[in-house]
Amino acid sequence: MTHVTPLLRRYAAGLTLLLLLLNTALAAPPVPAPPTIAASSWLLIDYDSGRVLAEHNADQRLEPASLTKIMTAYVVMREIREGNVGLEDQVLVSKKAWKTPGSRMFIEVGKKVPVKDLLHGMIIQSGNDASVALAEHIAGSEQAFAALMNEEARRLGMYDTHFANSTGLPDEAHYTTARDIAKVAAATIRDFPEFYPWYSVKEFTYNKIRQHNRNKLLWRDKSVDGLKTGHTQAAGYCLVASAKRDGMRLISVVLGTGSENARAKESQALLNYGFRFFETHRLYGAGEALTRVRIWKGTREKLALGLEKDLYVTIPKRQYKNLEAAMNIEPRLMAPVDKGEKVGTVNITLNGETVASVPLVALEAVGRGSLFQRARDSVLLWLE
Structure with missing residues (x-):
């Protein structure tokens, strides 16, 4: 399951995922070659x-x-x-x-x-x-x-x-x-x-x-x-x-x-x-919830996902607007899930080229649900 999202932006009320559709992506200006360095x-x-x-x-x-x-x-x-x-x-x-x-x-x-x-x-x-x-x-x-x-x-x-x-x-x-x-x-x-x-x-x-x-x-x-x-x-x-x-x-x-x-x-x-x-640019902070997804057969129905470490990217100047983030999340996540367990990836691209790819992890543990919770979710999954 892939979610293409914009970069997270901070608001006073918290963190919100916004979808930024860049209708006219600016072409990246070429970065000059490095200077000639007289060293081995x-x-x-x-x-x-x-x-x-x-x-x-x-x-x-x-x-x-x-x-x-x-x-x-x-x-x-x-x-x-x-x-x-x-x-x-x-x-x-x-x-x-x-x-x-x-x-x-x-x-x-x-x-x-x-x-x-x-x-x-x-x-x-x-x-x-x-x-x-x-x-x-x-x-x-x-x-x-x-x-x-x-x-x-x-x-x-x-x-x-x-x-x-x-x-x-x-x-x-x-x-x-x-x-x-x-x-x-x-x-x-x-x-x-x-x-x-x-x-x-x-x-x-x-x-x-x-x-x-x-x-x-x-x-x-x-x-x-x-x-x-x-x-x-x-x-x-x-x-x-x-x-x-x-x-x-x-x-x-x-x-x-x-x-x-x-x-x-x-x-x-x-x-x-x-x-x-x-x-x-620092895009996302460690432990910040990037999204919450459905988790099945567990003690709760929603699981917060994020990164273990701060995510920084270095890009050519004036190209920040052209960054996009895609979250690839495992379909139908099933409990139990441990805190820190990898459940997908976050891919950052600039004008179609990958500049970073890092694990997307569970920010909390979700234990195995009760017999009733597991039975209910089994029926819901069957009906999907």
């Missing part, structure tokens, strides 16, 4: 809808350099959230952590440093020494911590990623893709809103040494609020950036650019392209 691999996605707006070699396995620390920080944040580690916990700096090469926050061997300072030093200053100190404190060794990183990667669907260390220093067994690193960036924004603002901090001082955040876009574009830079000779200059304008958030990834300025310039070009030519 790159990706631009909308944070809310997950739609990829532009990409090149996004599934190519490459060294991530210090972009690795987005996952390192994610694991640390999860450990803090779960109560296994506290921000004020004192971390004893090992010789291994102290002597780790590359960028550092200049911690000293044998000294104790709060987790909070190490996390700042890793995120803002890209300290390899801080990364190793945190890894050893949480898991006992950097190798054991890398196993936690890989476990999180699998959970987040980063199937083309493997971490061999917490820093991003070169290792043949250490790689990711632009698509995968965007997933942990989005997860950081979604899962840890209390920590994400740390990625926008422009400088951090530790041990009387002040260092600036290497993400140049934090100074160039006020809409940019994260995330992380990276660089090794093999990886080139890399940047994962996120920006929010007028309620729309984009995430860009560039891997393998030629310089610090290039990674900022190419990231800015991607973000500007996305904001210039696309817009994102």
Whole structure:
């Protein structure tokens, strides 16, 4: 059973389904091709809808350099959230952590440093020494911590990623893709809103040494609020950036650019392209009743249907009026039905092309009816 409906609109009295018949659908203006990006691999996605707006070699396995620390920080944040580690916990700096090469926050061997300072030093200053100190404190060794990183990667669907260390220093067994690193960036924004603002901090001082955040876009574009830079000779200059304008958030990834300025310039070009030519809309909210349908042989006659998650779509600008929603619902729904059980789909189309398709679920449970209710409904079904 298919119901073609307009998008839900809010009224003071509640939510009502309206059928919008677009007699004259406007032809969609063509979206220009993405800008030419001087990078080995790159990706631009909308944070809310997950739609990829532009990409090149996004599934190519490459060294991530210090972009690795987005996952390192994610694991640390999860450990803090779960109560296994506290921000004020004192971390004893090992010789291994102290002597780790590359960028550092200049911690000293044998000294104790709060987790909070190490996390700042890793995120803002890209300290390899801080990364190793945190890894050893949480898991006992950097190798054991890398196993936690890989476990999180699998959970987040980063199937083309493997971490061999917490820093991003070169290792043949250490790689990711632009698509995968965007997933942990989005997860950081979604899962840890209390920590994400740390990625926008422009400088951090530790041990009387002040260092600036290497993400140049934090100074160039006020809409940019994260995330992380990276660089090794093999990886080139890399940047994962996120920006929010007028309620729309984009995430860009560039891997393998030629310089610090290039990674900022190419990231800015991607973000500007996305904001210039696309817009994102929240169509339906999680748990909102989109419709109520007849359910047979149950303890009640009507069942509310909706979505488990908010539904966002990203479309070319000025095309919202041409969106249509179709609900495909299983015919003759029979009790019992569990809350959250899939009973159909919601399909969103733009000028005839599908832009989203999500499960339509029961918003409440309906138990098996009494003998009388089942017998009555059997007769009614027979008479249909």
